[in-house]
Amino acid sequence: MTEQEAMQRVLQPTSDPAWVLNVDGYDPLRESSIESRFAISNGFLGIRGARAASRGARWVVPARTYVAGLFDVSGTEHATPGLVPAADWLRVRFLAAGEPLLLHPGDVSSHRMTLDLRRGALLSRGSRLKAPELGLHAQTLRLVSLSDRAIGLQLIQLEVESGAIDVTIEASFEGVELGLIADRLDQDLGVWRTAQSGKHLAMASEPSLQIDGRVQPPTTLGKLTWSWSWKCRPGQIVCFQRFVAVVRSDIPDTDPGREARDRLQGALHLGWSGVFAAHEAAWTKRWHHSGVEVDGDAAAQRALRFAIYHLTSAANPADESVSIGARALTGDDYHGHVFWDTEIFLLPFYVLTWPEAARALLMYRFHTLPAARAKAARMGWRGALYAWESAATGAEMTPEEVLGPDRQVIRILCGTQEQHISADIAYAVWQYWHATGDDGFLLEAGAEILLETARFWASRATLEADGRCHIRGVIGPDEYHEHIDDNAYTNVMARWNIRRALDIAAALRERWPACWTALAGRLRLDEAELKLWRSVADTLIDGLQPTTGLFEQFAGYFGLEDIDLAKYAGRTVPMDVVLGRERTQQSQVVKQADVVALLGLLPEEFKGETAAAANFRYYEPRCSHGSSLSPAMHGLVAARMGDTEMALRFFHRTADIDLADTQVATDGGIHIAALGGIWMLTVLGFTGLSLRDDGIDIDPHLPGDWHSLAFRVQWRGRCLKISIDQDRQIAEPTLEAGEPMMFSVRSKRHELRQGAGLQVSTAHP
Numbered sequence: 093m094t095e096q097e098a099m100q101r102v103l104q105p106t107s108d109p110a111w112v113l114n115v116d117g118y119d120p121l122r123e124s125s126i127e128s129r130f131a132i133s134n135g136f137l138g139i140r141g142a143r144a145a146s147r148g149a150r151w152v153v154p155a156r157t158y159v160a161g162l163f164d165v166s167g168t169e170h171a172t173p174g175l176v177p178a179a180d181w182l183r184v185r186f187l188a189a190g191e192p193l194l195l196h197p198g199d200v201s202s203h204r205m206t207l208d209l210r211r212g213a214l215l216s217r218g219s220r221l222k223a224p225e226l227g228l229h230a231q232t233l234r235l236v237s238l239s240d241r242a243i244g245l246q247l248i249q250l251e252v253e254s255g256a257i258d259v260t261i262e263a264s265f266e267g268v269e270l271g272l273i274a275d276r277l278d279q280d281l282g283v284w285r286t287a288q289s290g291k292h293l294a295m296a297s298e299p300s301l302q303i304d305g306r307v308q309p310p311t312t313l314g315k316l317t318w319s320w321s322w323k324c325r326p327g328q329i330v331c332f333q334r335f336v337a338v339v340r341s342d343i344p345d346t347d348p349g350r351e352a353r354d355r356l357q358g359a360l361h362l363g364w365s366g367v368f369a370a371h372e373a374a375w376t377k378r379w380h381h382s383g384v385e386v387d388g389d390a391a392a393q394r395a396l397r398f399a400i401y402h403l404t405s406a407a408n409p410a411d412e413s414v415s416i417g418a419r420a421l422t423g424d425d426y427h428g429h430v431f432w433d434t435e436i437f438l439l440p441f442y443v444l445t446w447p448e449a450a451r452a453l454l455m456y457r458f459h460t461l462p463a464a465r466a467k468a469a470r471m472g473w474r475g476a477l478y479a480w481e482s483a484a485t486g487a488e489m490t491p492e493e494v495l496g497p498d499r500q501v502i503r504i505l506c507g508t509q510e511q512h513i514s515a516d517i518a519y520a521v522w523q524y525w526h527a528t529g530d531d532g533f534l535l536e537a538g539a540e541i542l543l544e545t546a547r548f549w550a551s552r553a554t555l556e557a558d559g560r561c562h563i564r565g566v567i568g569p570d571e572y573h574e575h576i577d578d579n580a581y582t583n584v585m586a587r588w589n590i591r592r593a594l595d596i597a598a599a600l601r602e603r604w605p606a607c608w609t610a611l612a613g614r615l616r617l618d619e620a621e622l623k624l625w626r627s628v629a630d631t632l633i634d635g636l637q638p639t640t641g642l643f644e645q646f647a648g649y650f651g652l653e654d655i656d657l658a659k660y661a662g663r664t665v666p667m668d669v670v671l672g673r674e675r676t677q678q679s680q681v682v683k684q685a686d687v688v689a690l691l692g693l694l695p696e697e698f699k700g701e702t703a704a705a706a707n708f709r710y711y712e713p714r715c716s717h718g719s720s721l722s723p724a725m726h727g728l729v730a731a732r733m734g735d736t737e738m739a740l741r742f743f744h745r746t747a748d749i750d751l752a753d754t755q756v757a758t759d760g761g762i763h764i765a766a767l768g769g770i771w772m773l774t775v776l777g778f779t780g781l782s783l784r785d786d787g788i789d790i791d792p793h794l795p796g797d798w799h800s801l802a803f804r805v806q807w808r809g810r811c812l813k814i815s816i817d818q819d820r821q822i823a824e825p826t827l828e829a830g831e832p833m834m835f836s837v838r839s840k841r842h843e844l845r846q847g848a849g850l851q852v853s854t855a856h857p
């Protein structure tokens with residue numbers, strides 16, 4: 093096969109329509125949400141799905157390349173630090189007889205952009221560039237390698253359909269002075285630094301061009317600019333390829349230029365087909381471990397593939413200094429900041445399908461412990477209070493004010509009051525350890541996070557005259573209500589955090605006494621303090637009403653105005669805009685899952701036959717889903733309770749956030765937490781999967797149309813495939829790697845061994 097034929101092959105997207113997302117033509121109003129949806133990323137580099145070729149001389153490309161961890165603070169007072177866009181390395185211009193060719197996608201009805209989910213690549217076909225004397229047909233591909241995250245690849249194949257004139261292709265970088273300070277711009281390399289955060293970025297690049305199989309040397313060269321001029325003729329095939337190698341350095345005064353050049357050489361040595369093959373193999377491996385197959389519901393299958401595609405794109409197991417922002421690397425809403433979204437909505441996916449990625453995300457929290465300790469100390473408490481919005485160092489990044497929908501300045505209190513983040517992180521640490529059995533992580537980092545967050549809660553709660561401990565002046569997940577006392581979610585999670593820390597202290601003392609002595613010594617943790625923690629946990633008020641079994645969301649919530657949300661069913665704006673902030677605060681309208689989130693995370697706290705259902709029935713109708721995180725959490729709980737129809741409605745509602753053109757804004761990036769929520773709802777909700785000490789339990793309630801569902805999970809070093817056949821009412825677990833374990837359906841246990849097939853009935857007795 094000639095190189096040209098090989099390139100022609102990879103420029104064809106995966107033929108199975110269930111693995112691709114297409115967009116035809118061009119719609120200026122939808123373009124920026126399409127850019128988010130069609131973004132490609134490898135957890136280090138993220139590139140929005142903007143068109144590959146520029147539309148003329150003066151067309152400015154919006155920022156579209158993000159580099160994980162490349163945060164900076166602008167010099168402006170009160171400016172919020174955020175991700176700074178890197179230069180756009182994909183810029184290409186065509187000139188016919190010296191005049192730029194305008195490739196306006198709107199001019200070509202046949203233009204199709206395809207996101208190939210299976211191979212993690214963005215392709216375009218059907219673009220026809222027309223000048224009076226020239227017709228070109230273009231096909232393009234771009235990827236950022238999942239196998240070597242520093243590397244990006246761009247391929248363009250042009251077929252000259254008509255014309256015999258002088259043409260030029262110019263490849264360059266756009267926005268070299270956009271957000272970073274250029275230290276040096278060489279012909280093949282740019283090195284930049286951030287204005288204030290002390291980071292460096294190097295991008296080395298090499299494009300090349302072949303005409304009818306023969307390599308053409310560039311006609312002119314400039315700083316990060318290459319151009320080729322020749323006389324074209326009909327039938328000519330022009331293949332353009334460009335590599336980029338990107339290196340971020342966090343050490344001030346270092347120049348990562350040499351490393352970028354070395355990485356580039358490595359990629360050039362492999363060639364575009366070698367880079368492509370390694371990338372494709374990395375994606376195949378990830379799909380093997382993380383893919384979820386639904387038979388019977390094509391829309392659900394598509395939603396799951398799209399979610400898993402972005403979840404896979406968002407993480408980087410090799411970099412412990414970064415985590416995943418609320419829009420991953422697909423847009424700049426929330427400035428790339430990291431929220432509880434990662435620990436609560438994303439970690440379950442990573443823990444159970446890609447534990448290396450989960451570990452790196454939690455190590456980011458370990459490395460940012462000093463900042464969390466500093467925040468707690470600054471506010472007068474002990475232990476670790478994590479930033480509500482976190483970036484490179486873990487310092488608090490939440491903006492202090494924003495402009496509201498009515499253009500009024502609104503004070504944002506989350507940076508000081510939304511403290512449940514510390515318990516959310518502790519929760520994720522515990523889930524990871526419990527699911528993986530990674531004792532090394534526990535000893536190196538996990539135990540310290542659990543102990544320091546527990547210490548925070550013990551100092552944060554105050555013993556009052558009623559003999560109970562209270563946590564006053566917080567914001568729960570429902571951010572419509574600020575400065576509230578005793579938020580049930582916060583307090584129950586805090587109590588759980590303290591108790592797990594006590595468990596860990598006991599486990600360390602028993603199993604790793606030397607580690608315990610060293611850690612307790614370093615943290616100055618003594619018996620008296622552990623005793624205090626125990627008494628705080630035992631006396632912390634949790635808002636549970638014994639008569640009804642309901643948790644009161646916070647002190648005084650039940651006395652607030654009860655508003656029937658059904659009456660506002662057709663609204664197109666959030667409820668706090670409909671009612672106004674003040675009335676919303678005085679009402680029971682909830683922004684997002686709060687007590688319901690507690691039910692999703694700690695179902696065992698809802699004791700007795702009816703408590704879970706009673707709480708869900710109370711809070712679900714009062715929730716206005718003012719956050720994209722909310723529907724999936726409700727769906728998870730509904731699915732576990734067996735209300736499959738309602739759960740499926742929440743599933744589709746969540747899927748629509750990024751896939752349909754709903755009112756939710758996707759211009760600023762995809763909603764990665766909602767995508768994590770889709771996986772949670774499916775694997776933890778519809779299958780009712782839970783982790784036990786000896787194995788895995790399921791309690792499936794699949795939607796009516798789903799004939800079967802199949803997926804893999806990793807548990808304590810084992811790899812397990814689970815297929816659930818709804819039509820035959822059986823589950824078939826297969827242990828593909830690892831020691832025997834238990835598999836149970838609604839607590840009925842079976843031993844599972846490698847090589848021994850098992851079929852278990854899922855029928856309700």
Ligand code: BGC
Binds near residue numbers: 431433571718719720
């Ligand atoms: C939600 C938070 C969330 C943040 C980032 C907010 O609107 O209320 O819970 O962490 O968005 O996704």
